[in-house]
Each structure stands twice: as structure tokens, then as C-alpha cells.
Amino acid sequence: xxxxxxxxxxxxxxxxxxxxxxxxxxxxxxxxxxxxxxxxxxxxxxxxxxxxxxxxxxxxxxxxxxxxxxxxxxxxxxxxxxxxxxxxxxxxxxxxxxxxxxxxxxxxxxxxxxxxxxxxxxxxxxxxxxxxxxxxxxxxxxxxxxxxxxxxxxxxxxxxxxxxxxxxxxxxxxxxxxxxxxxxxxxxxxxxxxxxxxxxxxxxxxxxxxxxxxxxxxxxxxxxxxxxxxxxxxxxxxxxxxxxxxxxxxxxxxxxxxxxxxxxxxxxxxxxxxxxxxxxxxxxxxxxxxxxxx
Amino acid sequence: xxxxxxxxxxxxxxxxxxxxxxxxxxxxxxxxxxxxxxxxxxxxxxxxxxxxxxxxxxxxxxxxxxxxxxxxxxxxxxxxxxxxxxxxxxxxxxxxxxx
Numbered sequence: 001x002x003x004x005x006x007x008x009x010x011x012x013x014x015x016x017x018x019x020x021x022x023x024x025x026x027x028x029x030x031x032x033x034x035x036x037x038x039x040x041x042x043x044x045x046x047x048x049x050x051x052x053x054x055x056x057x058x059x060x061x062x063x064x065x066x067x068x069x070x071x072x073x074x075x076x077x078x079x080x081x082x083x084x085x086x087x088x089x090x091x092x093x094x095x096x097x098x099x100x101x102x103x104x105x106x107x108x109x110x111x112x113x114x115x116x117x118x119x120x121x122x123x124x125x126x127x128x129x130x131x132x133x134x135x136x137x138x139x140x141x142x143x144x145x146x147x148x149x150x151x152x153x154x155x156x157x158x159x160x161x162x163x164x165x166x167x168x169x170x171x172x173x174x175x176x177x178x179x180x181x182x183x184x185x186x187x188x189x190x191x192x193x194x195x196x197x198x199x200x201x202x203x204x205x206x207x208x209x210x211x212x213x214x215x216x217x218x219x220x221x222x223x224x225x226x227x228x229x230x231x232x233x234x235x236x237x238x239x240x241x242x243x244x245x246x247x248x249x250x251x252x253x254x255x256x257x258x259x260x261x262x263x264x265x266x267x268x269x270x271x272x273x274x275x276x277x278x279x280x281x282x283x284x285x286x287x288x289x290x291x292x293x294x
Numbered sequence: 295x296x297x298x299x300x301x302x303x304x305x306x307x308x309x310x311x312x313x314x315x316x317x318x319x320x321x322x323x324x325x326x327x328x329x330x331x332x333x334x335x336x337x338x339x340x341x342x343x344x345x346x347x348x349x350x351x352x353x354x355x356x357x358x359x360x361x362x363x364x365x366x367x368x369x370x371x372x373x374x375x376x377x378x379x380x381x382x383x384x385x386x387x388x389x390x391x392x393x
Binding site for chain 1: 302305306307308309311314315316322323324326327328329330331332333346
């Protein structure tokens with residue numbers, strides 16, 4: 001019979017659907033709890049028209065995270081970034097498979113200030129099985145899906161998703177989302193998503209959410225991350241990250257593991273660039289201050 | 295005598311191209327968790343869709359495939375039987391009942 005069972009490159013949307021199913025199966029085999037987020041995991045109506053996913057997003061029960069990483073590695077997946085280096089929030093790692101593409105493994109969801117375990121429990125409270133590629137995949141209930149989308153939109157400069165998602169909810173649903181945000185101590189992120197961030201001007205994370213909403217320079221980002229850091233150890237981690245080349249990102253840029261010499265060169269460039277940025281920022285501030293006193 | 299029926303195997307993920315926003319008579323599938331990803335097109339797509347829809351006997355699968363392709367049922371029956379046998383061999387479909 002012609003055209004039967006041939007290997008073929010997968011269209012992106014198809015690959016993402018199959019990848020969700022693959023990750024769910026690997027999680028099931030390893031007894032890992034996870035929740036599928038965004039993309040094909042969303043309930044109908046929550047996805048802005050025309051929006052397509054390019055990768056898989058899952059939130060993993062923190063206690064099961066290492067087990068899932070081991071299980072993925074056994075199935076031919078490779079870690080492209082790691083939890084501590086994957087993002088400003090140190091919340092996710094990026095994995096890749098030659099057939100299934102990229103999957104972001106989230107250990108927590110940025111914006112929720114309660115513990116990662118409590119966050120998972122709250123988002124999983126009304127979870128249910130939703131078929132993706134005809135395989136039952138665990139997804140959060142609708143209220144949790146909406147909050148997850150809003151907090152994600154708040155971290156995406158120029159995103160209009162938040163308004164779309166919020167405006168399509170009933171008043172009761174909006175109240176439920178607000179209540180869940182309070183339970184997760186995610187009010188600042190929610191306010192940022194809904195354009196009400198100025199109500200939280202005194203919050204330590206205010207500058208970081210503003211940076212994500214409006215964009216800014218690298219210096220703006222590092223200052224905001226420093227301000228949002230919870231304690232001395234976290235602040236030191238921010239300073240260290242600012243001064244140190246991220247080997248995961250360099251790996252991604254080069255498409256291979258960097259050599260020692262390349263890491264050294266990148267490190268020198270990073271420090272030089274950062275010092276230049278600081279000098280420019282200080283100069284601008286000084287000029288602004290001098291201008292305002294004249 | 296128990297009727298023999300066929301169904302998609304439980305450990306197979308599959309996506310109809312149109313359902314994923316694409317076009318054309320293609321279905322993409324993979325045996326979990328390792329794949330590899332495969333594509334069925336044209337008549338193979340029609341047989342797969344009939345298999346998934348009916349989870350039924352060869353007669354039922356032939357009938358639905360015939361409706362999807364517009365071809366004479368008797369003309370496609372042997373092709374369908376061969377294809378089902380291949381799906382069974384590859385673990386993509388399962389058979390219930392005894393002939």
C-alpha cells in the first residue's frame with residue numbers, strides 16, 4: 001500500500017502534541033507527578049487565536065524533579081540548560097530530544113511566592129486528564145490555567161495575552177483567579193499582568209516585574225533581580241550570575257559545548273561589557289541628577 | 295464465534311494533521327515513549343482514521359475507509375487487511391477476539 005508508515009519530519013504543532021504525550025508517558029513510568037501547561041494543554045478558549053506553541057511546558061512536583069530528569073536522560077533527552085542557569089527566576093530547565101524537540105521542565109512557576117511544593121499542590125488541586133495526541137495528560141483546572149497564563153504573560157514584554165485571557169473570564173472566574181493568586185502569594189505578578197503593578201511600588205519584586213513588562217537594559221535587569229532577591233545568599237547569587245558567563249547559554253549559542261578558551265574569552269567579554277554598562281548607567285544618572293539640581 | 299476487532303494500541307500517541315492546525319490527509323503517530331515518529335498519508339491515513347473511529351471489525355474498518363476514500367469496499371479490502379497486519383506487527387494496533 002502506498003504512503004504507509006513512512007518516517008517524516010514533523011510539523012512543529014504536531015511535534016509539540018506528540019512530545020506532551022511522550023513526556024507524560026515517561027513521567028508515568030517513573031511515578032512522577034507533573035502538570036502540562038500552555039499550548040495544547042490549555043482548555044479551549046484560553047489560547048489566543050493564532051497562537052502556537054513551539055515546545056512543551058510542564059510543572060513538575062519538586063520532590064520528583066530529579067527523578068524525571070533521570071528518566072528523560074535514559075530516553076535520549078539532553079539537558080540544554082539547568083535549573084540555576086535557565087532563567088532569571090532559576091525556575092526551569094530546558095531539555096531537548098532529536099525527535100520531540102524542546103521541553104521546559106519547571107520546578108516552580110515565577111510569581112508564586114509560596115514554596116514550590118505548595119505551588120504544585122495548589123495548581124494540581126483541581127487537575128484532570130486532558131487528551132493530547134489521544135493520550136491522557138494531567139493539566140491544572142481552569143482557574144489555575146488562567147493564573148498560570150497571566151503570570152507567564154506578565155514575564156513577556158509586550159504580551160497582550162493577559163488582557164485576552166482575563167477579559168474572557170466571568171466575574172466569578174476572575175474572583176477565583178484572584179483568590180488563587182492570594183493563596184500562592186502571587187498578587188504582584190497578577191497585578192503586573194493586569195496593568196496594575198504600580199499598586200505594588202514598595203514590593204521588592206516591583207522593579208523585576210516592571211522590567212519584564214516594559215523591558216530595559218541589562219543593568220536594569222540585574223538591579224531588579226538584586227532588589228527582588230530574598231536574602232544575602234540570593235543576592236550574592238545574583239551578583240555572581242551577573243559576573244559569570246552562563247555555560248548553558250554559550251552552549252546554545254555555539255550549538256556545541258564551549259572549549260575552555262572560549263569560556264575564558266566569553267568571561268572576559270562579559271566582565272568588560274558589564275563594567276561598560278555600569279559606567280554608562282552611572283554617567284547617565286549623574287547627568288540626570290546634575291540636570292535636576294540646575 | 296467471537297468477532298475479531300481492531301483498535302489503536304493504548305501506548306500510541308497520534309495526531310491528525312488537521313486537528314493540529316495543518317492541512318492534508320496525514321496522521322502522525324508514535325509508539326510511546328521512544329517512537330520513532332511516523333506519518334501515514336493517503337489511503338493509510340484513511341485506514342487509521344477508520345480504525346480509530348470504529349475500534350471494530352475488518353468489515354467496519356473497510357466500510358468507513360471506503361466512505362473516506364470513495365473507493366469500492368471489496369477493491370480495498372485486501373489492502374486494508376495487509377495494513378492492519380502490519381500495524382499489529384509494529385505494535386501500533388491491537389486485536390481482540392478470536393476468529
